Amino acid sequence: MRFRRYLDILFVFILFTKTTFAQGNSCTDDSTAGPDDPHSFDKAFDADKGYGYVVYGDLYRFDCCGTVKRWDFSIGDNGKIELQIWRPVDKKGKIFKLIGFNEYTVTNKNRKSGFVTFDVPDKERLSTEEDDVIGWYAPGDSLIEYTDGTSYDGIWKVAHDDNLKVGDSVDFSGGLDQGSRTYGIQATLAPNTAPKFDPMPDKKISMDINVGTTIYTVKVDDADPADVADLKMEMTTKNDFFMFNTQTGDVIVQSTITVPVGGQTVTLDFKVTDHCGAEGTGSLQVQIDYVGDPNTTPTTTKAKTSKTSPKVKTTITDKTTTDVKTTKETKITETSVAPVATDKNTDKNDKTTAKPDLSTDQDPSNGTMSAMTGGSSVDAALIGGIVAGIVGLIIIIVVTVVCVVNKKAKVRPSGKDPEKANNASKDNAKNDAKDKPSPTDKKPPSDSKSTMNGKPHVKDKG
Template identity: 25%
Template structure:
């Protein structure tokens, strides 16, 4: 069965009569010859082999020359040379010669006017034929296809067989076919709730037809409303909250042979029944509750109407049913405990509450059983107690201990406990269940492997160092106090300014050295106050102290940049000076310390003849010098 889209049906179709014959009515008369082809499909394109009505193939008759399986075809023309395979019956003759096959109802092929019959054998030919010039039959023959499926199309353009004088021994009979009906029968009544939403499929249709290959169309013949539509095989709603009423729709199913039947669908839209979806229910509460408290939400289903909920017999219970927020109908109803309920387990440890919810049409009720739990004090099950913690245990920051509120788990909150002086902590712990407090009880925490921190013990705050100290000079040896004698001691130093690292260093034994390369010159060093941050670590903890090395100036003797100077003049009277000599004197203390130079001469036995200005270094004669002087021009 196939379904067409809803639409108009043809207004006239010729229905096949019972035992209407297609092809040869006495096929066993044509038994003389057999085609030698193998794997060939045939179609007899002749008026006598054409279907003249609308119905089904109910019977086949052939003259068989072998017992091979044969596929009996029905072909439908699409164009002059293109045909579609409408259907086929698979038969195997039981005897050679005349063979009749009555098609089971479930295998009958639906046919229309203009269809042709044919056949196919995978091997050697089965159906015989007679040959005579008086047979004007057009036989189409096609080879090269090994199997067929219903719906296949075949182009016979190159297969217009010119053998027109063959009469094949095949015939078929038609029947009118079955009248289709809907699976709901002629009258169908159904009920839906007013809360049914738009697009809901409220009824699924199917077609009942013994002719399984028929194509059917389902139409809505009449309806008295616009709330429902037929969508393929489903009857669907067109809006939310369809008004409460009874609606009638008339449906029609028709096949291609115009076999028709109708069904009437009566749809009653009823009020949605209100329901309390989560009652009955059992719950427990504590005996020591004393404030108003919501203890259970009600889940109520009512899609369209206004509704309310109440509790029966509220005078005898400390409970009530009300909306969470007062002020009109609302879905937010719940069971509440009244304020100051004075619950007493010994007097009454169970309440059976009846809740009723209602709208204008229906009422729903349910029960809630509330059991009271007698209050008891919490109990420590593992205190007093003690635990041991390794000092290297890794945890988050904080410290050193905390307790998790709800689990009671005692946790470390410091990454390293090695620096703690105490090896034992007594934690005082209490517990509260919201109503009662117990304790305190003691948890003793013992810490193993506490580390003794290394401490720099002899580093002075300041030390003085004269400039030009010898290279690679040991200045100071740092001492460390650490009770953990097996711990390593690693020394490092950082300098401020950073250039200090060019002039000083510290070795693995804590010895501070001057540089082996760079001389410490007071007059040229970047800073005369070098800060040295000395640090020692045992790879667990560290100590750091500041040493300031102050570079002290050392007065340096002036020096001439040349070993010889030359001056000259003519002989003259006493006190006449020589020209002023431009001496090149190097003294780094002049610029920084303001040193003043004084000049002196030493000429041995001739010193008494000359004098020198101590401030300028200008040389003069002490007496008249008319004689020839010897070697007095070189000092």
């Protein structure tokens, strides 16, 4: 009992190892499974119709990994037949999985010869692994002849399901055990062919490519057509920018790409492995062009013109109104920066109109202030406003001083105190009035008393 349990554990371990790791034992040319001389089996054949057979004894078991290139078998009748490969699923050898089959139609000519040699076309070759076994199915008679065998030849015979397809599993234990027979059928094998990648042309992309974009689809080829479905692809290069879909072969951008200013070329290496462990390799060169900071979308800003027109109005005491109008135009052009950004400053024209005429061009040649704008448009506008305010203030001060000076020049007496001059003018006016004769002085004086200087005046009689 313990020995039986040990064998069960060993079988499970071998089965797990075979399905998990690549096969290391590749078939050589003319490796075979089945009896050495299948043409000499001519005792009899089963006349039962619609049965399938699986022969799982060591004689019919494959001991390598490869492909079936030829079938040889003895026949007792004509008709259609499926020549099959089965793979054991359980440790007891009762459940098997259909791996594939080749179809052949036995003719009357074949029947006369008593045997068939069927060379399988390259595109129809079945792939095999270690421990796979031979089977067949004929809608009519079983066709394959047999001879007496031993009890070690395990043979299951079961009614065939017409809906059976490749990949399906069948429990043969519900059928008949055809022990002690040796059937005349043999499979000749060929070495496994390693898979290979189709040529990969260089790819060129820009670093601003969208995440999720498929940049290339890797394709593989295998001379063993039955291997294609089980091929395993992988990208052996670790790269943060690209991911590889092992099912479809798509190379996909998985994150935002950043490369140096001069760009960068990335090499992506791939490997493909078939069911026998044979490998193929390939490489894809991806040239990535630099286009700027990938975290910001390049934009182009149209030229902007800001105009500042401050108007300063000053009123002097003599009701003289001076309007000083200063207009400053600053044109700032901003262009997108990738990778180098520049700001271009346009000419600044400061025009000042005043009454009286005090306008001055702001240019370094006449000694007035001139400002160059640089950096961002906000700094340029701020500097321009400050310059315009300073210029306007200077003009106001100059105009005010000039007006005050002109007014004082008009009313200033020459070298005299204004108050004394005013009093002198009044005295002169009084003296002129005394010297001028009044209308009454023209008449002869009367005898009446008169006054002079507030005193009674008596006319001299003598």
